[in-house]
Amino acid sequence: MEIPYTFTARPDTGLYNGKLGIWLFLASEVMLFGALFTSYLFMRLGADPGTWPTHIQSIPLGFTNTCILLFSSITMVYAWVALKERKFNQFRVWLVITILCGFVFLYIKGTEYYSKYIHYGVLIKAEDFDKYSGEFKKADVMVNEIPTQGVFEIRGHWENKTDKNATYYSIIPDKNFHPIGYQPPPGETAPSGDEEQTFKIDKADVERFGNLLPNYGTYYAIYFTVTGLHAMHIIGGCVVMLYFLILGSKLYRRNPEQFANRIEVTGIFWHFVDLVWITVFPILYLT
């Protein structure tokens, strides 16, 4: 028994089944990511003053990843074209490049996640903040006030992590921690890197302390949700492409046209994942 229009187009719709299927699936994906982006907006607009950090992601890394994905979309198309021209070996080369792009993307994403993991935020109770404010001011440490929670926030590396008995946190603050609304002085770029100095903050004075994982704040929660879901799509795409890379020659020999269709469908999915990233980049990195 054969299902009609599996790899030939139906004349009145001009589509084969798989192509319509993937477009419908992507429609649902649009709603999935759309809901997350809308949630992002909803939360950002409703965030209490001081709780929504901006400009804290590394734009060079984000931009590199954008370029990598865009490039991989192009190579994906070439892979399909090669199949259409029945040049199987060329197809394999293009597909390998595409998969590698996916891996490099994930690698860079991983380094970004890792940098969240090793950065800590310290929320110092407002009533105890006077102890530290002078010191901070002298060293030009970036401090963020969160009035609704009655705390002051600084960020940095945690030096005495291994010392379980310490009564204080020793922190090397970040220079690139920019509270919302921060503008670099005219003619200068925003500072980055670490301060030279280590500060000791009494554990008793700290309201909340933690690395920049989803439980640190809503911004990080939505950041990890969106980028994590996107990364899972990348992983899924890579798995499918690896499957076609490994079993491709068999499928190709059986029915080259159907195999080309499958690659086309995979490509449509891949472009969509790319498109999602093009939305993620401005909302999470550029603003």
Place this chain on the structure above:
Amino acid sequence: MDDLPPSAEVSAAPTHVPPAQGHGEGHGDGHGGHDDHGHEHHELGFIRTYLFSTDHKTIGIQYLIAGLILLFFGFCLMLLMRWQLAFPGQALTWANAHNHIMYQVKEVCYHLGLCRMPTTPLPVPPDPNDPPLLQIIFGDAQMPGGIMTPDFYNTLGAMHGTIMVFFGIVPVAFAAFGNFVMPLQIGTVDMAFPRLNLGSIVLFAISAILMLGSFFVPGGAAKSGWTSYTPLASISDQPQMVVPYVLSIFHVIPLWLTFMPSGAAPGNGLHLPGLQVAADGLHLFRLHVASWHAGHSFQWPMWLTGQSVWIIAMAFNITSSLLSSVNFITTIVQLRAKGLNWMRLPFFVWTQFMTAFLLLLAFPPLEAAALMQLMDRLAGSSLFSPTGLVVNGTPLINGGGGSPLLWQHLFWFLGHPEVYVLILPGLGIIAEVVANNARKPLWGYNQMVYGLFALGFLSMVVWAHHMYLTGMGTAISAYFQLVTIIISVPTILILSSLIISLWGGSIRFTSPMLWATAFLPLFGIGGLTGIPLAFNAPDTFLHDSYYIIAHFHYVIAPGTIFALFAGVHYWYPKATGRMMSEFWNKVHFWPTMILMNCVFFPMFLQGMAGMHRRMYDGGATYEILNQNVLHWNVFISEAAWLMGLAQIPFIINFCFSWKYGRKVSDNPWEATTLEWSAPSPPPHGNFLKPIVVYRGPYEYSVPGDSTDYTPQDQPPSHGPIPISGPFPAEERAIGIPHLH
């Protein structure tokens, strides 16, 4: 819409005329014959034939049976709740149940003048040495001594709603009937993606197993309502951060991170940051394992408690529905038989089409929301919990800045389209049954189709009428009030068309028609009682009262579920080749219909008197406010239990007819749509001849025809149908009424 003149299709009909096959009746003359399709004999084993089949009919029947069982299971959960509502705080034991039954029997005798007025039975105290059955099943924490704890009451409520909606009605109305009937009605061999179809039902099975299994995890199943409102849902069952476990379980990632440049990290020389992450995670994991060893017993991981399992099960369920809807839409668009242009589709196919679109576009936001709630529970985030949340008197330390309202928006963005997912297939079934049994074309087929589109679109933009009391703001409320009223127009349009379709017909009261006739007014009650809810002012009073419960149950229970019964009776002969018993259907139908109203009608009265829908004791605490309506609780509960008994004839009828039902021909209802041109049960590949469609779906009682039905694939007998004449072919095909 590609309306070809009928003559063009006639010439496009296959020119080869294979030898007539003569299977069954109602096949067209001349064009009968067999195609290779029906005659491929694969020897598939039992597992591939019955368990993991890719045949749309087998999958449809699997969904049907699983869905019906889950519907009954969800119904039983409600029967337990009704005990608590009728007799708050009494142990649910045989002794107490027996006493109440005896009391009722004696009361009836008293009214008949046979005995004295009985005294109300006193609760029998539970016997600690002999735990009641329900305590054994659900555990000491849920039903100690047979007395339902408030938490368990909430669990039952949440699981009743979830199971009925997502595991009962959607699988039966959409997946089962859609899978079984829709490909037949469009005259094709199978779904567009048969293996994806198998994938959907496997995912559905996983989700159902998870959801049912969650009753047995420590703390019991989800207890935050079927809507899982946050922040209650995101903190219930003491969720635990799972990030450390993720880090340690996926130790591959830390190892991989090992080879990363150490970048901004301070320190000297060789620095392997990934190891640090791995070590952190492993340390926490070891602590956890150590605590098992200390206790010498396996400890259930606390991150996998009721509500978390609920979310995970829902994620599987949603994915399953999404894949099905992709499959359904593709099938309808791509695989329609030759000549079956859009306006010749049976209305049932249209409803499945629209339902699939609603699932496709409305479910993903819930999936996103579920993901975010999972983050809240497992990663300790606070996407849906506000700053300064205080739980049991202690402030909850979290990231803050989340929005509980956001969950409600995301939930109801699915939730409202979902209620149309529940009803549209039902309307489709009723349309088929009404046209068939009134022996008339549907009145206003075109309007119904356009109404369906309006409904589909509008249902995506009315969601916040469930949230009038959240303080969204009056301007927003005003908008949602307006669109909600507008959406009732197409709903009423479709229902009215169905009612008018009966006008002037010579109605046959077959089993399916019995259910359909009950559906029309009862669904009407449900729809009309929704209209006051659409307005802010009355809803301020009625919101979260029993009135809401009555409203939506009227649309779903005597609405959709009656339509499902109609559908089961209508297509049973197609699936099995046998008829279900008419007599036992009546034994099932009449008590169900009467008791259904006994259950839900008093709820309108209770709701309008202000009784709240989520009270553990059915409002007894506020007796002073509810005294005039409180007594209905016992009446409703008894009606519900009797209704449970009233389903037994159906179960027997359904099972026995499979083997012993009366054998019937391929087209026992003398219907016009394509599924009846296939043998019963249809073989793998469905049709014995290539299908060509010549006419609209409901050509009943066409003047001048020898029978009172003209199947869609019956070629015109005398060349092209003449365009002139009293009943132009085009108009007949789309069902312009012939009222006398």
